[in-house]
Amino acid sequence: MNGRMWVMAAAGIFLLGSLVASGVLAARVQEAPQASVKSATATAPGQETPVALRPARERMAVHVLLGWVWLSIAVLLGLLRLRVREADRIFRMGLNRAAEKTPKGQGTDG
Amino acid sequence: MKLPYSLFSRRAFLNSLIGSWLAALGAVFISPLVKYIVPPTREPDQVSVPLADLKDLAPHTVKGFAWGNKPGLLKRTEEGGFIAFVGVCTHLDCNVTFLAEKRRFFCACHEGWYDENGLNIAGPPPAPLRRLAVSVEGDAMIIKKQG
Amino acid sequence: MNVLRAWMEERLGLRAVTLFLEKKEVPRHKHTFLYYTGSSILLFLGIQIVTGVLLAFYYQPTLAEANASVVRIMTEMPLGWLVRSVHSWSATFMIAIVLVHLLGIAFTKAYRKPREATWVTGVLLLGASLAFGFTGYLLPWDELSLAATKVGTNLPKALPVVGAWLTQVMRAGEDVTGDTLSRFFIFHVSVLPLAIMACLGIHLFLVQRHGMSIPLEEERKGVKAPALPFWPNFAFREAGVWLVLLGLLITIAVVASPGIGPQADLMAPAPEGIKPEWYFLFMFQTLKLFPARVLGLNGELVAVLIMMAGMAALLLLPFIDNRPFERKGKVITVLAWAGLAYAVGMSIWSLL
Numbered sequence: 001m002n003g004r005m006w007v008m009a010a011a012g013i014f015l016l017g018s019l020v021a022s023g024v025l026a027a028r029v030q031e032a033p034q035a036s037v038k039s040a041t042a043t044a045p046g047q048e049t050p051v052a053l054r055p056a057r058e059r060m061a062v063h064v065l066l067g068w069v070w071l072s073i074a075v076l077l078g079l080l081r082l083r084v085r086e087a088d089r090i091f092r093m094g095l096n097r098a099a100e101k102t103p104k105g106q107g108t109d110g
Numbered sequence: 111m112k113l114p115y116s117l118f119s120r121r122a123f124l125n126s127l128i129g130s131w132l133a134a135l136g137a138v139f140i141s142p143l144v145k146y147i148v149p150p151t152r153e154p155d156q157v158s159v160p161l162a163d164l165k166d167l168a169p170h171t172v173k174g175f176a177w178g179n180k181p182g183l184l185k186r187t188e189e190g191g192f193i194a195f196v197g198v199c200t201h202l203d204c205n206v207t208f209l210a211e212k213r214r215f216f217c218a219c220h221e222g223w224y225d226e227n228g229l230n231i232a233g234p235p236p237a238p239l240r241r242l243a244v245s246v247e248g249d250a251m252i253i254k255k256q257g
Numbered sequence: 258m259n260v261l262r263a264w265m266e267e268r269l270g271l272r273a274v275t276l277f278l279e280k281k282e283v284p285r286h287k288h289t290f291l292y293y294t295g296s297s298i299l300l301f302l303g304i305q306i307v308t309g310v311l312l313a314f315y316y317q318p319t320l321a322e323a324n325a326s327v328v329r330i331m332t333e334m335p336l337g338w339l340v341r342s343v344h345s346w347s348a349t350f351m352i353a354i355v356l357v358h359l360l361g362i363a364f365t366k367a368y369r370k371p372r373e374a375t376w377v378t379g380v381l382l383l384g385a386s387l388a389f390g391f392t393g394y395l396l397p398w399d400e401l402s403l404a405a406t407k408v409g410t411n412l413p414k415a416l417p418v419v420g421a422w423l424t425q426v427m428r429a430g431e432d433v434t435g436d437t438l439s440r441f442f443i444f445h446v447s448v449l450p451l452a453i454m455a456c457l458g459i460h461l462f463l464v465q466r467h468g469m470s471i472p473l474e475e476e477r478k479g480v481k482a483p484a485l486p487f488w489p490n491f492a493f494r495e496a497g498v499w500l501v502l503l504g505l506l507i508t509i510a511v512v513a514s515p516g517i518g519p520q521a522d523l524m525a526p527a528p529e530g531i532k533p534e535w536y537f538l539f540m541f542q543t544l545k546l547f548p549a550r551v552l553g554l555n556g557e558l559v560a561v562l563i564m565m566a567g568m569a570a571l572l573l574l575p576f577i578d579n580r581p582f583e584r585k586g587k588v589i590t591v592l593a594w595a596g597l598a599y600a601v602g603m604s605i606w607s608l609l
Contacts, residue, residue, distance in 0.1 A: 065138070066508055072135045073504045079128045080497045087490040096486065139507070142336040146311055149334055 153178045158250040164192070170226065171227065172208040175253070181205050182253065183215075185226070194242040194253045195228050201235040216240060277465070281487035286475045291361035292491075293498045294354055295464070300499050301351035304506070305389075308344040309446070316396065317363045318442035320435030323398035325521035331517065341481040342514035347506060348390055349570060352536050364573070366581040367470035373575035375467065379400065380572045385453045390534050392445040399518035404531040406441075407433050408541075415557040430511050434523070473581065532607065539603035561569075567596075 090096050129219035142153040144169035153216075159175050167173055167186045175182045185208065199206050213229075223232040223242070228239035243256045266272055283292055315334055317326040330337035359379070362368055368376035395406045410433065413423035427435035475482050485491045534542050547560040571579060578589045 006554075062511055068513060069135070069138060069507060070504055072131055072138075073500050075126065076131050076135065076500055077497050079124065079131070079495055082124065083128075084490065084493045084497075087486075087493060091486060091490055139503070142339050143307070143311060145335040146337060146340050147314065149315070 134226065142249075151179070153255065156252055156254040157182065158247075158252050159184065161246070162249070164251060170213050171210055177242070178251070180184050183208060184244070184251070184253070192244045193227070194244045195239040196242060197239070199235055200230065200237040200239065201233075206239070272348055278488050279486070281465075281468075281602060282484035283469055283487055283491045284471050284475070284482040284484045286472065286482050289474050290364065291358075291383065292469060293456065293495060294358040294361060296495055297354050297498065297502055298351060298358060300502060301347050301354065301506075302457075304347045304534050305344065305351065306450070307346065308340050312344055313446060315360065318396070318438055320398070320438060323396065323438060324517070327397045327517055329380045336513050339510065342510040343506065345428045345515050346408070346510045346513075348393065349535070350502070350506060352386055352390060355383055356536070359383060360593070360597060362470075364469065364590060365472035366578075366586060366589075367472070368575040369470075369579070370575070371583050372463070372467055372470060375460060375463040376575050377572060378456050378463065381456050382453060382460060385449055386455060387536065388447050389445060389453075390536060392441040394534055396445065398521050400521050400525070400528045401518050401531060402427050403433060403521035403523075404527050405533045407436065407527075409537070410437075410530070411430060412544075412557075412561055417558070432523075473586070538607045539600040542603040542607035543609070 113126060136222060150182075151172050152222050156175065157175055157177060159173075164173065164184070167184075169186050169190065172183050172185045175184055177196055183195045183197040183206075185193050185195070197206050197215075198204070199217035199219065199222055201217065201220060201222050204217050206215045206217045206222075206224065208214075209216050213226045215226075215228065216222070217224075217233070217235065222230065222234045222235040224235065224239050225231050230236065230238050241256050243254045245254070283289065312330065315330050317323060327341070330341060333339075336382060345524070362376065379546075391406075391409060394454045395402045410424055413427070414420045425431065427437075427440075428434075429440045471482055484516065532538065543564075544557065544560055549555045549556045551559045562591070574589070578585055580586065581589070
């Protein structure tokens with residue numbers, strides 16, 4: 001069991017770090033092409049102002065960021081599922097009602 | 111090195127995992143908003159003033175021009191040349207004025223004084239007025255950021 | 258941490274709230290998913306408030322600057338296009354879930370006694386949400402929004418006696434002008450938020466007071482439905498739903514961000530292809546198709562009157578259908594399905 005925990009920890013920290021790094025990267029890319037975006041959006045009358053013309057690098061960064069968002073949502077959903085299963089188990093065993101009756105409640109952390 | 115017992119419980123570990131992932135996701139959602147609330151203040155790369163406007167400028171007199179959102183001051187020197195400053199006091203950002211008879215720049219907010227070269231000589235200002243580089247191109251005076 | 262909790266408890270005495278939340282239960286049956294709709298609406302409302310405030314940092318609600326300031330937000334402000342895109346899409350998401358919420362309540366007959374007041378405040382909240390959408394649509398002040406506002410504010414004119422006056426109140430005069438923009442802006446950022454907060458407060462209080470309603474079929478079974486504790490079982494599930502909704506919102510906001518048209522010109526002819534936001538499409542199409550004269554009366558007047566009758570029926574539904582267990586309830590169910598089919602059909606037709 002311990003080996004699995006370490007692998008999970010390593011994976012978690014690696015993914016977290018990459019998430020933060022990609023966020024920083026995407027932010028930096030966003031800053032740079034503001035100038036090019038501005039000059040490129042001179043509108044001809046009657047046309048719609050195109051929004052967020054994005055050079056390829058910025059598009060990549062945005063897609064990477066979206067990928068990370070969904071990945072972290074998936075991870076969080078998985079962890080949440082653990083908690084929901086546990087809560088359901090406790091409920092089915094009647095432990096939450098038992099906790100009320102004891103003078104000092106069970107050390108639950110939520 | 112294998113530890114004889116775990117440093118923290120499985121529960122505490124998972125808790126911190128949830129907490130930090132949630133924080134990271136939150137940061138991803140919040141950081142664009144944090145970046146958004148400070149608009150980029152861009153200074154102009156350069157400003158040009160037509161030479162015709164400056165023909166009648168006597169030595170030791172000042173003409174104002176717009177430097178982005180700040181006032182710029184173009185002063186004719188003794189020899190007939192020009193120096194340019196950003197007319198903002200280095201103390202707390204009030205706009206300064208040029209008093210021709212005293213040949214000094216004066217900031218009315220806290221009575222700060224600068225000499226005719228922008229050096230801070232009296233009052234609270236901690237630094238001289240910011241200089242801008244001046245050059246002539248064709249029929250206009252070009253004022254740029256220095257350095 | 259516990260010291261802090263004890264300090265707060267001594268002064269705020271919120272233990273009553275946490276006790277209530279611990280006891281609160283959510284019934285489990287095949288329609289339990291509907292219970293997620295309410296909090297999802299709250300999620301999107303929160304997002305609207307945050308992004309709305311941020312947009313208002315740079316938006317200028319005057320005739321001369323409105324369109325330009327929106328262009329500025331989208332091109333110059335860091336990630337301004339994203340903030341605007343989220344605001345626009347979150348509005349769509351919110352109204353969509355409001356409609357799902359409404360239909361869910363209507364079909365499960367959750368409006369019956371003692372929840373009539375909850376229903377009434379809910380319909381008022383629907384009205385406020387649609388008003389938010391309508392007033393917000395004008396703010397970018399481009400050709401499309403000007404045209405849509407002209408059409409929308411023209412509707413009350415058909416009413417006798419008060420019609421012209423109502424239109425003038427909405428438009429701040431005879432025509433849509435800069436004054437209309439100011440009026441719509443202050444409604445969108447001040448009047449409507451206050452109204453929605455007040456209605457929402459009452460609505461939420463009533464929901465907590467009466468608890469979750471159980472659909473008719475479950476009640477007929479006679480047995481008490483199995484229930485989940487709200488905390489932590491249901492709340493954690495809800496958190497999962499929120500995560501997925503947030504993911505969908507940010508994805509669609511990034512890949513499908515709205516543009517902005519050229520600045521509205523008060524003198525120019527109407528552009529082709531005007532249409533309102535999707536939630537008004539069925540009304541738009543109905544008005545287009547209504548014959549000019551019906552039984553000797555002005556066609557538009559009849560259409561507006563029918564719409565008003567529909568809205569009144571919606572508002573007073575719990576008093577109309579006060580016996581949902583019986584045949585009356587079944588009739589209302591059929592009518593609800595018919596109304597839904599009509600709205601969807603008309604909306605699709607208007608897009609063809």
